[in-house]
Amino acid sequence: MAADNSLSPHGGKLKLSVAPSSEAPHLVAGLPGLAVNEQIAREIINLAYGAFSPLDGFMGRSDLDSVVRKMRLSSGLVWSIPIILDVSSREWAALGGVIGSRVLLNHQDQPLAVLDVSEVYSYDRAFMAQHVFGTNDPEHPGVARTMALEDTFVAGKVTLVNPPRVNPPFDQFWKTPEQLRSRLDELGWKYAVAHQTRNVPHAGHEMMMKGAYLASGADGILVSAVIGEKKPGDYIDEAIVLTHALLRAEGFFLPEIHETSTLMWDMRYAGPREAVFHAIVRKNLGCTHHMFGRDHAGVGNHYGRYAAHEVFDTLPDLGIKSVLTLEWWYCPVCESVAYEGICGHRDSKQDLAGTLIRSIISGGVGPAVTTLRPQVLEAVRHCAEKYGMGSPFVTSEYLENRTPVITVPEMACCTCPEHQPK
Incomplete structure (x- = not known):
């Protein structure tokens, strides 16, 4: 069956702005x-590709x-994060840009x-921070x-003239909103629930995805991994x-109900406001539901x-359904992953999001299927050697030497064959 994208995109249609390759050199000249x-x-x-619809440029x-x-x-229309x-x-003065110019x-x-360029203006950054982040x-x-941020903001529509190349291994996962919607069509998903992640999946993540899949009645789970600014100690993007x-x-999800994708985004850690933003963007990607757990984007x-659960009570017109889950942890008494409100051994809980998983990955604790799949651990260590200069966590060496996620190719100065990039 065809994917039902009636709940998306935000504002009614995807705002696309990519110049034809034949016109691009003429647009940039001079x-x-x-x-x-x-x-x-x-x-x-x-x-440019519509992930931020209805925006078509900087605010x-x-x-x-x-x-x-x-x-x-x-x-x-609901929108929660400044795009500026x-x-x-x-x-800006040295550039000589003026309103109405390109x-x-x-x-x-x-x-x-x-x-x-449609507008050049200033704005109180402290006021912005207080209201967006609550602090x-x-x-x-x-x-x-x-x-x-610098002291001047420039607004206006953007047109992509030189689409970047997405480098391996991300090239097999990154798709434009149009391409991802087509993929959902191929999978036959009428309803898709998004899972936002910046982490290697442990047993709690797996149970969260499966629980949200069942609770939402979705046809499939779209893993949407955030790829962006990294700081030391984060998991490397490749892992x-x-x-x-x-x-x-490995069959922990049927292939017809699970898909991995990426979203290029630098986290703002804006808590409930960023939860709303994530929902809007996944709505533009074709999702009908979005799962939110403990301390989302906090x-x-x-x-x-x-807080990311409570904010959706105030937004009845968002147009994508939130699937709210409580906390998953490892219970050594039950010897399994436990869920808030069900397990009676809360005093014995081990936080899957913290030191336990990191110590397993670092080799200090033996892996258990009830915490981290051995196959996942093996893959993490392979990624550490292949991409992370020996570490599955971001280091200064990784930041200095990693292959960039995107490469902007050399652009031809015109359409003449002799001037095309080699």
Whole structure:
């Protein structure tokens, strides 16, 4: 049966903006160039392919202020996280950009996209941080990111002119929203439940996915692994996607009900607001449901354990159903994974999200099927050797030497055969 995408995309249709290859060289000719970092490059890709629909570019002041204050765009449509392009006033002045002009956005010293400048403005960064994250604590990573923004914001539609190449092993998992919807069609999924992850899957994750699959009545589970900014101690991206795919390959999920994909996104750790954002993006990918567990997108003690559950009570018009699950842990008395509200041995609980799994992966504790699949452990260690310079966790060496997730190819200066890149 065909996939039922009636609940998506957000706002009614995917906003696509990718220039035909034959036109791209002419669009970029003579434009002033602005170099963008990896975060902005990833957001350009999401804007151009529709993952951030209904946005088709970086927010203007009216939309930003409405999102900050009310968690809605100025149109009234729910949106929870600012998508903005920041630049220093000095750099912008040197660039000579003005409202109504076009600017070339470069990444890895190559053209990536064209920005049609619609507005240039400033905004109170401390005010933004307080409202989006509920705190101005400089130790909060989202607050730190916001306060580090430059003093000028440039709004406007972006058009991708040079689609980047997605490098292995991510190339087998990354799809545009259109491509992913087609894949859901192929699988025959009328209803799909999304599982957001930044972790190697342990037994609690597996049970969470299976529980959400049954609770939602979905036809399948879309694992959506977040690939973005990394910090020391995180799992390496390669291990995350390959171990989730392994669950399907090893038969822990039937192949017709489990699919692994990636989302290029830099976590803001905005707790309930980011939960809403994740739901909207997975809605654009074609999902009808999204599972949310304990402390989704949280950090430290800034949000309640189930704040990401409570926020959906205030958003009846979101258009994607949230599947809310409590906490899974390992119970040594039951010798199995236990669920909040069922197991009576809470005083003996072992947190699967913390040191237990990391000690298993690091070799300090022997693996047990009830905590971490031996096949997953083997795959993690293989990834450590192949991709992580010997470690399954992010190190400074990994950050310096890893193959980038995307590579922006050399762009031809025109369409003449003799000037095409070799």
